[in-house]
Amino acid sequence: KAFSLMTLLNGLGIPELTAPELTGAWEWKLARMESGAMSRSEFMAEIAAMTERIVARAKSYDSDTIPGDFGELKTPCPKCGGLIKETYKKFQCQSCDFSLWKIVAGRQFEGGEIDELLTERKIGPLTGFRNKMGRPFNAIIKLNAENAPEFDFGQGSASDSAEEVDFSQSEAQGACPKCGARVFAHGMAYVCEKSQGPAKSCDFRS
Numbered sequence: 001k002a003f004s005l006m007t008l009l010n011g012l013g014i015p016e017l018t019a020p021e022l023t024g025a026w027e028w029k030l031a032r033m034e035s036g037a038m039s040r041s042e043f044m045a046e047i048a049a050m051t052e053r054i055v056a057r058a059k060s061y062d063s064d065t066i067p068g069d070f071g072e073l074k075t076p077c078p079k080c081g082g083l084i085k086e087t088y089k090k091f092q093c094q095s096c097d098f099s100l101w102k103i104v105a106g107r108q109f110e111g112g113e114i115d116e117l118l119t120e121r122k123i124g125p126l127t128g129f130r131n132k133m134g135r136p137f138n139a140i141i142k143l144n145a146e147n148a149p150e151f152d153f154g155q156g157s158a159s160d161s162a163e164e165v166d167f168s169q170s171e172a173q174g175a176c177p178k179c180g181a182r183v184f185a186h187g188m189a190y191v192c193e194k195s196q197g198p199a200k201s202c203d204f205r206s
Helices: 002-011 019-034 038-061 111-120
Strands: 085-087 089-095 097-100 122-130 136-143 148-154 183-186 191-193
Touching: 002 085, 085 111, 111 122, 111 136, 136 183
Parallel strands: none
Antiparallel strands: 085 089, 089 097, 122 136, 136 148, 183 191
8 A cells, every 4th residue: 555655646746745855844944933034924835835736636636547667467358358557546458448456355466466367267365355344354356257356255166165265364253153263254254264175174154
């Protein structure tokens, strides 16, 4: 998120908000005000002018045209075969309306991950997602028949439930009422850690 913010501010042409010198400049001007070398009205006028410029730039913000160090995907568009380029918020096909959001459930995807998703039509299990309550979860992402990404929480088939899930970065929510193992938030459900993977020995899910 920090890198995205830096890209946005630089793209909007607001370098002062990313410059450490700004704090020093303000402290220097505050010191001048304290000594009487600069009036309060003059200082506030400068702040107001800068604020107006920042607001004007933010209002003109268009996520599709924000400049940045963006690349191209190696994998062609699954819909038309066109070139897919990265923008500030999306991975967007240049020949049709196909696109994928860069941030899903609080997790930002890298170009290599999207290449794998398009090539294999699934990726994961991945860590770093957060649900609406802010709780972390892991999930597989799959492309459906319409080439839209969907979460797969292992409820579909036997092969899905055989996928190994890494809970090492997740916080346990308590003990399983069936077997006593740890329970984790997994997608939109709470699951026993022993209910996941090829060696599952419990079926608790809530």
